[in-house]
Amino acid sequence: MPRTKVLIIDDEKLVRWSLQQKLTREGYEVESAPTGEEGLNLIREDGYDLVLLDLRLPGMDGVEVLQEIRKLEKEIGVVMLTADTGLAKAVECVRLGAHNYLTKPFEFDQVKVALEKAREDTKLRREVTRLRRQQRRQFSLENLVGQSPALRALREMLGKIAESDATSVLIEGENGTGKELAAQAIHYGSARANQPFMAINCSAIPENLIESELFGHERGAFTDAKTTKKGLFELADGGTVLLDEIGDMQPILQAKLLRVLESRQFYRIGGTQPITVDVRVIAATNKNLEDAVNHGEFRQDLYYRLKVIAVRMPELRSLAEDIPILARHYLRQFAEEYGKPVKQLAEDAAKVLAAYAWPGNVRELRNVIERLVILEQAPVIGAEQLPADLRRPGKPASRSLIELPATGVALVDVERELVRQAMERAGENQSHAAALLGLERDALRRRLIKYGYLTSHAPEVSVARC
Ligand SMILES: Nc1ncnc2c1ncn2[C@@H]1O[C@H](COP(=O)(O)OP(=O)(O)OP(=O)(O)O)[C@@H](O)[C@H]1O
Ligand SMILES: [Mg+2]
Structure with a gap:
């Protein structure tokens, strides 16, 4: 292990000399400088782990030197040395990023302890910086x-x-369109990147627990609340909260969430003090929230608040030209992960992949490729190596177009609703609506009449909500 490098910056020769002797004996690699300017030059040229920095120096004083060290953005542990009279300033130095301070005269043991703590702290900070950089990438x-x-x-x-x-x-x-990936990219690409990113899946947590997960609780707020607990919003202060599957959030919580978004404040369950936080909220959903609003399942006010900045992730089937690119990306990635040679994707296979409907979107593509990397021996993936399902474009085996509700449904209601939606999407243009339903225009008109959207003699149509 490399020895810890310490720099002593002190104008008193005796202090420099005695500390250097003792610290060298303790196994540190030590150098010293009599002024701040010389000390800074040494730090710029050479890497130091720790600095013992006198507060009163001729020329630049300790505070200025500390500020310069911090500007270098190297994680260097700094312990201030001060006489009694400089105490207030030493405390100020801790606020400016020094780890600790020692008041002269001090025992050598105190120096050892202070340096050891600063070293541990610096090690942790370096690790955090490294991990953050890695995460950002x-x-x-x-x-x-x-x-x-x-x-x-x-x-x-x-x-x-x-x-x-x-x-x-x-x-x-x-x-599987990459909503979580997008949320992470927003967080790690923002000024909040060094603060927490916390995600919660609103549909995976029992309803009675989710409020306390989000907002925390005070001790004794309910039977199981043995201790005070901070919620996600408090823990993520300064950072980002991802509320996944927001469409499944209960209406009561939706109302609370809206209040947090508007006031930046909330109460822990059982709490009386409002807690103010600065968090960015990213809400993700695979439901059509507008429909949920129309059906009274999602609060309109919250929907409008969230919708101000909205991103729609494209379905993979609408990105035909990206499908082979993604497939090759995953062929490389999984080859590396499993320590195998990278397989080629033949053109006929690329075409099959591009024509498939991908109901599970990128996640499904990723899984298909992972399987191929693990199980397929051939160095080139041709169409015949692909799973049979994929070769029947447009008919995904894994998901049906419409799911029958558990309680059943009257077919006629489904037809009426689809006709209404088609007209709405087509801006009430009958030919377009007919095309969306795979019908001739006359066939659509018959249904419009049947469902009362159109009278048999009226040439134009007005759509009413059913
Ligand atoms: N454009 C893309 N490029 C590379 N990988 C992607 C892309 N989009 C999605 N992925 C990958 O697809 C997988 C699914 O993505 P993610 O979990 O973000 O989707 P999601 O929309 O949150 O899905 P769900 O609705 O099921 O929660 C992940 O492995 C993600 O890395
Ligand atoms: Mg997700």
Whole structure:
């Protein structure tokens, strides 16, 4: 292990000399400087782990030297040395980033303890800095692979959101389209990157626990509340909270969430003191929230608040040109992960992949490729190596188009609703609506009449909500 390098900056020769002797004996590698300027030069040229820094120095004083050290953004532990009279200033130095201070005259044991603590602290900080840098890389926008105009526009939009520090963001998209990836990219690309990113899945936590997960509770607030607990919003202060599957949040909590978004304040369960936090809230959902609002399942006011900055993740099937790019990306990634040679993707296989409907979106593609990397021997993946399901484009085996509700449904209601939705989406243009339903225009008109949207002699139509 390399020896810990210490620099002593003190104008008193005797202090420098005696500390250098003793610290060298303790196994440190020690150098010293009589002025702040000389000390800083040594620090700039050479890496030091720790600095013992006298507060009163000729020329630059200790406070200024400390500030310069901090500007270098090297994680260096600093212990201040001061006489009694400089106590207030020494405390100020701790606020400015010194680890500790010692009042002269001091025992050598005190120096040892202070340096040891500063060294531990510095080690941890260096580790945190390294991990943060790694995380920022790992969760950067570049992880959203794809070159299609839609994906480029998406990356650009996410980048702007990250920079803007808009305090609430809505991410909508089908399963597996990369909503969580996008949320992470926003957080780690923002000024909040060094603060926590905390995610909670609103549908995975029992309803009675979620409020305390989000807002915390005071001791004794309910039977199981043995101790005070901070909630996610408090823990993520300064950072970002991802509320995944927000569409599944109960209405009571939706109301509380809206209040937090508007006032930045909340109460722990059983608490009487409002707690103020600065968090960015990213809400993600694979439901159509607008429909949920129309059906009274989601609060309109919260929806409007979230919708101000909304991102729609594109479905993979709409990114045909990105599908082979993503497939090759995952062929490389999994080859590396499993220590195997990288397989090639033949053109016929790329075409099959691009034509498939991918109901599970990028996650499904990723899983298919992972399986191929593990199980397939051939160095080139051709169409015949792909699972049979994929070769029947447009008919995903894994998911049906519409799911039958558990309580059953009247077919006629389904038809009526789809006709209404088609007309709405088509801006009430009958030909377009007919195309959306795979019908001839006359066939659509018959249904419009049947469901009372159109009278048999009226040429135009007005759509009423049913
Ligand atoms: N554009 C992309 N480039 C590379 N990987 C992607 C992309 N989009 C999604 N992924 C990957 O697909 C997988 C699913 O992504 P993610 O979990 O973010 O989706 P999601 O929309 O949150 O899904 P769900 O609705 O099921 O929660 C992850 O492994 C993610 O890394
Ligand atoms: Mg997700």
